[in-house]
Amino acid sequence: MLIEFSVGNYRSFSEHQTLSLEAADIASQPPSLDEHNVFAAGDTLRLLASAVIYGANASGKSNLVSAIGFMRRFILNSSRFTTTDRPINVEPFRLSTATEDQPSSFEIVFLVDGVQYRYGFDVDRQAVINEWLYRLGTIRETTLFTRNRHEIKVNHRVFREGRGLEERTRPDALFLSVAAQFNGPIAQQLMKWFAALRVNTGVTDPEDMLLAVNRFDENPYRSIIEELIRRLDTGIERLELERIPLATDIPPDAPEEVRQFLRRRSRERVRIRTYHQVFDDHGLPAGSIAFDLGRHESAGTQRLFVLAHPIVQMLEQGGVLVIDEFDARIHPNLAIELIRLFHDPATNRRHAQLIFTTHNTNLLSAKLFRRDQVWFVEKSRQGASNLYSLLEYRIDGKIVRNDASFEKDYILGRYGAIPFIGNLRELLGVTDVGSEEEE
Template identity: 30%
Template sequence: MLRNFQVTNHRSLAEPQELRLVGTRAGALPAPVTAVHGPAASGKSSLVDALGQLRDAVLNSVTGWDPYAGPVRAPHLGFADRPSEFAATFIAEGVSYTYGFRLDNADVSAEWLHSHPHNRKRIVFEREGEQIRIGPQFEPVRYGIGALVPLVRPNALLLSLAGQMYAEALVPAYRWFSAQLDVLRGREDAETTARRLAAHLSRSPETAARLLTLLRSAELGIEDLLIAEPDPMYADYLRDLDAEISGAATELDACLASPTHAVQFENTHGLSPTGLERELSNLRAARDTLYTRMVSRRGAGLGLVHEGIDTPFEITDESTATLALLRLLPTVLDALDTGRVLAVDDIDTHLSGDTADRLIQLFQTPETNPRGAQLIYTTRNRTLVDRGNGRSSRRTIVWQLRRTPHGTGELTAH
């Protein structure tokens, strides 16, 4: 669950901007849908890219950034010497966190993680230059943060080390970025789309049927989707993982629906609902990794059956509109299944208004969004935003981006 996001000096967003996903009413929960609209070149893509940059930095700064270069960042060209800053407030494993960092051209100049249990601020750690302070509630020996401090490079994030080395106090925040935030931006090659789509379809007949129903409703002429049978070398492992995932998901739903069942499950298996959710996330990640390895050896074997045509299409034969929808559908359905935050730049590019609106409605409808997934999308089409707010009692939070005379983007509540 994401409550707000802040960015300073990233691409066209030179000045501090804050995207709030919570209404003005006291105690309000984040809205299931947040829309950002504005004309071309107003900064919409920069905003979504900034959220993706925040996620990428947490996941990749240790292993993906050049240890002999400065941090990876994209400041406004007019303010290249100014630092860039990113921060977010989110709910991870039932606790509110605020995490952020500041980058200059050479190093990470600041980084901080605060938790807010029972609305009380606790410092997990605060970093200023080479100095890192660990909060008094998170003594180094017990929670493992102290062991990481000497290992963090000046141009990498301390939180990133949680992905390689366990530190109890950092795990919930790191896992939120790795498992609960997804960002779709820029273009994607057809092969990547095919792999993601085939992985989604292969999970179960029910999963495949739901996606196919949505695809047919777009009236693109597609009647069926075909994928190759699993490689025998991987088939048994995939089958076992699918059975474990199904069982864990059923147990988690039962625990969330019944506190009594949650207590019984913990007494029997030694796992709290939070622990079970972690285990389920790990199983899904293992399944995705195994499937990716399999298709990298022999391809996804994806074929699309069109009405009145006997020979299945390759994905590279599909129209731009079809490719756009095939890219979105698995990611949207995964977000709904897991309660993720999904950010999509230009959601209606290459899609009809009805198709884009149908995807947005999946997040607004409690029956299709029982886990509280959130959608953040950008669009130039104000009509698309108004359609959603005119239909649903779960209103969309609306923001507007405009281009200032100084060539920067400015975000305002609408």
């Protein structure tokens, strides 16, 4: 379970910014939101089932998702794939001379099997500058290890698995990743949590579709995914994965070594067939017809197929799902129903959490979200992204009421985080609006 995520000096984020999923002590209207959208994570900690992030284009919403994705990938891969002659793929804030040579910072507070950890690191293109791991005890945090460049200090009493690995850790690799590679039980447990963290980078990432297609045939939740797509009014009755061999023609008289080479070059292509009902002249069912998901189905249906697996997986297993442009190409009514699956204790028994960005103001409703679930990203005049919640926002010194019209007030600019467009008529040579009406 995710408690909070922080990032600094990464892409459009210059200063340290924090997204929190810890529920505030507030009352919502209707009160049912406080029961459905919040769950207990221990005796005193209460967490949110979802968080929605709004902002203008290029405000930094996607960069926040990218920051979570970078942290996840670097943790999982730094000890295996990074080499000393290859720069680390991190991007600092580039619009300030004060930050261009400084490391990027990432920190996450999360729960694993009821235990709270705080882990983070500072990294630049060449090396890990700082790294730390703490575990919350009954009274205060316990240090498991800290790192300052080459100096790694391990608490051997509580993190015995780190003993002797200091010298085995490259400057461009995370100590946590190295400890997990050497089968450290705590490190492996944390790595498993990060591996289960799902980050969907939006409609522009073709890898999401490839992953969804290739995993569909052996997906343990295949029947649930098919039923979900059927109920979302796509017109699809069932789905099938089809494997198409791309075998190379092998001349019968070719030498054996040539035949083996050509066999190795053989590949197969996989695709999803969607089946729709066919009707006769009287409007009665007359069988079904197969379509190709990638060629014949709408972009919205394809998007639903991509999102179906991670959504069902999280609801069935628990975990954290982060999605950029969640409702892109999806009807608002469908998006609302998918969000409600995370807000319903009956369908979200494992306390899965959904974090997503969107431009769709139809979702911005006090009947769907609590004030602490709504976040905004706005850029300063210096091009730096600032992240803030609706809960902490003030209008004329007053907090936003729990029964306010979130959507209307946001569109009117009362919460900020909207585009400032200016007069586009001037681009077409129209400078005097009144003269046109007088004529």
